Amino acid sequence: MKEKQIICGFSKLDKDQKLDYISGYFENQEDFIKELKSFYHEDEKKQKIFDEFSENTISNFYFPYGIAPNFLIDGNIQHVPLVIEESSVVAAASKSAKFWSNKGGFHTEIISTKKIGQVHFIWHGNFDKLKTLLPDLKDRMIERTSEITANMVARGGGIADIELVDMTHEIPDYYQVKATFETVDSMGANFINSCLEEFAQELKEFFTESPYFKDEERNCEVIMSILSNYTPECLVKVSVECDIDDLDEIDEDLSGDEFAWKFEKAVQIAKVDTYRATTHNKGIFNGIDAVALATGNDFRAIEACGHTYAARDGKYQSLTDVEVKDGKFKYWLTIPLAMGTVGGLTTLHPLAKTSLELLGNPGATELMRIAASVGLANNFGAIKSLVTKGIQKGHMKMHLLNILNQLNATTEEKNKTKIYFEDKKVSYSAVENYLIKLRTPIEASKVVYVNK
């Protein structure tokens, strides 16, 4: 095995050369290469697409592609493709979807789809004057980007607004051009950033050319021009509602009233306690990210935005709300979700494309509705487990298979172990001990025999 050293020109090697180079860090180089190649797609042309998604690619990383069926969303049934490595996510989403499917399902509302971009600049001058010149500046910016925006405008989107923001109370001489965009069915990152970089150029030229500025006002230092992943206005609300009596069926030990009381307390706790809020919201993103991954959307953008939104009132708290009143149980999620169904990987990744097809080729707002519903379903499922039998019973049962695979259990051993643990607590060591017993009856009897 090689000692690791700084490599020059790694990105210029072809894929086989890269694989060969990295194999040098493994004891058995051939095994490493064979293993990584075993994950290639059989169709070379398709494999090339995966290779070109990113840089320095040497293989594909597999994630399970599963289906959470039975989501009734605004009256339409969806069987939702999910990509996620956590064993309980698909199961929880499916169970919740089924539970709500005969209680009216998920109701959604798109509050807005506006996205934000900023040109951050340092400038020393009369801001009031600049503000009066904004209409002119705006025209120039819109004119300058007309070629970039043409396609988007044709699809019904474009630049919605351009404002100037005075930030000098935070940093001396710091201002922003803050622009609002509609990007229709695309996530729009490239579109927004391309517009913003042109805005920045135009801003600099405006300061140089406009007759209204004094010489000392002509210098403008653009720090950066970039979209914001925080889109608090690109917002979707999803709710479920049922009679409290309908909650009787959830747990044999709890009445609907008792369940509703505990559930309400659990959500209240996630409103007041940050430690709990983080995990509560994480359960929402389990579902949303799984939809994002399955449809080629950028889950880091979605996560960053949603969590920032959760902290918008100065304290990080739950993204869901509950109301238990007049015999009704109502639960809802309000979350900003900037998603796309055209552009990026959405149609380039063969399975992302398949995902969208299975969902009936939705537009961006439809996908927002679906993802938010899955998020609420996952969170509902988690809280339901937590306030009834606890999360570990289900979790560990699902994890049992992983433990068994880790211990290289045969199908026969798996079946025996599953039956044995049906009424017992699953833990790694308990499963290991049981498997050892299962595997050693012959040796054990031998020992007895020898000692006789």
Next chain:
Amino acid sequence: MKEKQIICGFSKLDKDQKLDYISGYFENQEDFIKELKSFYHEDEKKQKIFDEFSENTISNFYFPYGIAPNFLIDGNIQHVPLVIEESSVVAAASKSAKFWSNKGGFHTEIISTKKIGQVHFIWHGNFDKLKTLLPDLKDRMIERTSEITANMVARGGGIADIELVDMTHEIPDYYQVKATFETVDSMGANFINSCLEEFAQELKEFFTESPYFKDEERNCEVIMSILSNYTPECLVKVSVECDIDDLDEIDEDLSGDEFAWKFEKAVQIAKVDTYRATTHNKGIFNGIDAVALATGNDFRAIEACGHTYAARDGKYQSLTDVEVKDGKFKYWLTIPLAMGTVGGLTTLHPLAKTSLELLGNPGATELMRIAASVGLANNFGAIKSLVTKGIQKGHMKMHLLNILNQLNATTEEKNKTKIYFEDKKVSYSAVENYLIKLRTPIEASKVVYVNK
């Protein structure tokens, strides 16, 4: 094509039956099944492992598995495996890593690795009395979980502390058992949750059995027992440092001083402006999540925790800090990262296992150091692009390949287009137009010929 309807017992179908069922929603059922099966691993046993990671699995979703070489971290060189669909992440990480590799590299510090779990309960009684009884309760809880903790204690971890928290100022009668855990090299979710569910049982028994409680104090309603994904103490700090003169090489149009000034402003802006902070931090998670995915770690947990931490002072802000002073440029990231290198998928997923091997089979703290370094590298790369040539130039160049694939360009067309766009602005329509021209010379000449 079938109309979508509620399915009963979907999870009980075998994989082929599921695939068959879902294929009914596609125009060409056979094509759909063939396509999804084309992503299966050739080794059935291995494919079964992927199938069993989750529920209702019908295929594998491929993500590109790439290498960001040349990370010098605390004096050791690492070539870091990254799983990510965003084309610029691996390139940015690699470039930053190389840049810092001859300037001392990344310096890391683990501040703590403590993790948190809570039993949330509603109880009406004398809290001061309960607090005086805590030592007894603690002993009982530790005793009750001794079987669960045995393995963890042997590995150097276990229960670090158990406290009682009065939350009645927020919700009447609401208290917490708040426990601190050390989980060594595992992320420890199952371990912590198993302990907490036992704590909850013990708590209830304690109220029933202890002679010190009045009858009306014996009723305790446990709402839920669950780990917190917010682990502000499980913290790593990573920094880079160089002479400002060394920054001269970054951009031909900026001196080191000018670059440092702009960079500093960009970070200050991410401290004061939430819209910018979200995107600034998103760039950190681009790198961290790519390491998390490549090593089988739960990126939702990491995201939820990091963003909550970014909002800890009442306003969501940048996770990085910069200092430009006395001729030195220093940049650092402080971030909570609860990661594991044993348990979960870390060793069960063949490529996650390979990733860890390539990293020299690190412990959890080593992986924290590596992930944090990649996060800082990605953020540094993003800010560097933003304050110099802008992000779009690099982005669109990398995106060019995706556009070309979308337009089914041949290798020859790709090469021609890449050369053509070397000094031009990339946009979908510009590339499309160029390709149309490239593809139609024969027809064009034909038309000319006919018209002659």
